[in-house]
Amino acid sequence: PVTHSWLATAMECRVLSIQSHVVRGYVGNKSASFPLQVLGFEVDSINSVQFSNHTGYSHWKGQVLTADELHVLYEGIKLNNVHQYDYVLTGYTRDTSFLEMVVDIVQELKRANPNLVYVCDPVLGDHGSMYVPQNLYPVYKNKVVPVADIITPNQFEAELLTGKNISTEKDAVEVMDLLHAMGPDTVVITSSDLPSRLGDRFLVSLGSQRHVRPDGSRTTQRVRIEVPKVDAVFVGTGDLFAAMLLAWTHHYPNDLKTACEKTFSVMHHVIQRTISYAHELAGPGRRPSPPQLELRMVQSKADIEDPAIVTEATVIS
Amino acid sequence: MECRVLSIQSHVVRGYVGNKSATFPLQVLGFEVDSINSVQFSNHTGYAHWKGQVLTAEELNVLYEGIKLNKVNHYDYILTGYSRDTSFLEMVVDIIQELKKANPSLVYVCDPVMGDQGAMYVPENLLPIYRDKVVPLADILTPNQFEAELLTGRKINTEDDAFKVSVMDLLHKMGPETVVLTSTDLPSKHGDQFLVALGSQKIVKPDGTSTSQKICMDIPKVDAVFVGTGDLFAALLLAWTHHHPKDLKAACEKTVSVMHHVIKRTITYANEMAGPGKRPSPAQLELRMVQSKADIENPAIVIEAKVLESSH
Numbered sequence: 186p187v188t189h190s191w192l193a194t195a196m197e198c199r200v201l202s203i204q205s206h207v208v209r210g211y212v213g214n215k216s217a218s219f220p221l222q223v224l225g226f227e228v229d230s231i232n233s234v235q236f237s238n239h240t241g242y243s244h245w246k247g248q249v250l251t252a253d254e255l256h257v258l259y260e261g262i263k264l265n266n267v268h269q270y271d272y273v274l275t276g277y278t279r280d281t282s283f284l285e286m287v288v289d290i291v292q293e294l295k296r297a298n299p300n301l302v303y304v305c306d307p308v309l310g311d312h313g314s315m316y317v318p319q320n321l322y323p324v325y326k327n328k329v330v331p332v333a334d335i336i337t338p339n340q341f342e343a344e345l346l347t348g349k350n351i352s353t354e355k356d357a358v359e360v361m362d363l364l365h366a367m368g369p370d371t372v373v374i375t376s377s378d379l380p381s382r383l384g385d386r387f388l389v390s391l392g393s394q395r396h397v398r399p400d401g402s403r404t405t406q407r408v409r410i411e412v413p414k415v416d417a418v419f420v421g422t423g424d425l426f427a428a429m430l431l432a433w434t435h436h437y438p439n440d441l442k443t444a445c446e447k448t449f450s451v452m453h454h455v456i457q458r459t460i461s462y463a464h465e466l467a468g469p470g471r472r473p474s475p476p477q478l479e480l481r482m483v484q485s486k487a488d489i490e491d492p493a494i495v496t497e498a499t500v501i502s
Numbered sequence: 503m504e505c506r507v508l509s510i511q512s513h514v515v516r517g518y519v520g521n522k523s524a525t526f527p528l529q530v531l532g533f534e535v536d537s538i539n540s541v542q543f544s545n546h547t548g549y550a551h552w553k554g555q556v557l558t559a560e561e562l563n564v565l566y567e568g569i570k571l572n573k574v575n576h577y578d579y580i581l582t583g584y585s586r587d588t589s590f591l592e593m594v595v596d597i598i599q600e601l602k603k604a605n606p607s608l609v610y611v612c613d614p615v616m617g618d619q620g621a622m623y624v625p626e627n628l629l630p631i632y633r634d635k636v637v638p639l640a641d642i643l644t645p646n647q648f649e650a651e652l653l654t655g656r657k658i659n660t661e662d663d664a665f666k667v668s669v670m671d672l673l674h675k676m677g678p679e680t681v682v683l684t685s686t687d688l689p690s691k692h693g694d695q696f697l698v699a700l701g702s703q704k705i706v707k708p709d710g711t712s713t714s715q716k717i718c719m720d721i722p723k724v725d726a727v728f729v730g731t732g733d734l735f736a737a738l739l740l741a742w743t744h745h746h747p748k749d750l751k752a753a754c755e756k757t758v759s760v761m762h763h764v765i766k767r768t769i770t771y772a773n774e775m776a777g778p779g780k781r782p783s784p785a786q787l788e789l790r791m792v793q794s795k796a797d798i799e800n801p802a803i804v805i806e807a808k809v810l811e812s813s814h
Contacts, residue, residue: 195793206513206537208565209536219529222526225793226792227792228792231515235539236565237569238569242572243572244568244571245568246565248564250542250555254555258543259544260544260553261515261543261552261553262515262516262544264553265545265549265785267516267545267785476574483532483534486530
């Protein structure tokens, strides 16, 4: 096996991930923890819920963590003086008081470590409609995004947060600049309806990263990625994406192009493996079921560790 | 490999005990791990402070119901460890019985956590549940000496006690075909820097007669208190007996060797963090789990198990 520089030295990098836990399958913390651990990150995880499985199955059962219980767990960490984190990672939340407690925690952790990077997937909805309670929107817009350093909205979420529609790449660039102005230096629009120059079997993702030069002037690197479409509904891919973007921006903090190429490539390998297996299990002519479509996470370890680049990012002006 | 484990153990936000200790190594070795978190605590209870919430027996049942309703309650292995609650443990027993009906080949790996060094550190009323309900369902059991003595009502003063007065055979008779005494006070031939671990696996031969493979290991002692090592041990034994189902010697050598690598890496790092002449803290002694990935995947064998005379 080849040893890569990012694997050879023991990395001391601790992530606090506050996401869902499912007994079976790969969403939330189940989707984020293994890949980050495989890449050498220490992952502390607060499970915001514990469900049997994700809510796309016919049935799901379980329990949720209240904002107060979240606070109690954080207090335990703090009392032991181990509340030093390099990253915080959050995703899907349904509860405004929970989200507000997350913001309080992030703010306190940033005081403890001013270099902390908060990677936030502002999960609000997709394809034109919200799938979380509407009252989460002002909390994301006014409190969460302003403390985020990296955000991974889809097109709908980017439009919702900025109040601006995206019909062209120029619109997307303006929306990303508006998002920068709200707080985060790194924005990746994970998917959009923009036409791909490779045809309609591809979707367009865009990224933008703002840097401050030593002389104080600002520069922005913008990239476009053409991502092959897959004819299936996956759950947990957004969570995996945010975790992998955390990892690859950590290794390439000033090179969004490379960070995105690695992240989107890992996604591609995991999704390909998953869809092949799902079709095998379902049988010819049958649509795979949610259990069959669970990400082939542990089987994708080698791709997670060292993704072959299969999606190229183009630097755009 | 298509192998699915249901692990019902604690979750800690920070550190490596319970499911945090068991899940990563099993996933790294290619097992699908479904995990039910019996508690969610900030960290293990050896720190100065700890805070969190526990799952009730009813909540456990609700989670299992969700899995069952989706008809995905098929497992190759179940793994359990530290429990403090009798009703929770009894619910675990019900779930295992049902899962064994769904898959009669299911292997239940059980760490019967009750205490150590002569004292119980769980409520006393867990003993009859382990003895009468849990252990009879177990296929692989990883008691320490104290737990083996508690379960059988016999003391182990010599290696003969373990094998000839048949504490191991008594444990086999209670249910599990594979028993590993993870640590004992028995004197090691290598001196007092070593502890003795013993293993016994009943094998049914093609002609129907049964035999057992008995092994002995001398394991270097480490001058530190680790938490989560028992959970890691049980998970690794699950993995390596899966790959060596009829070769307890090989399974134990790999398991114990991984333990050795992880512990060494952990104690080195902990001493570095603490500084010269200082005893490392619980936070500093957390297992260096993610850093030990290569050892977990492909352990260099550093401890050899000796096969003792087979018996019938």
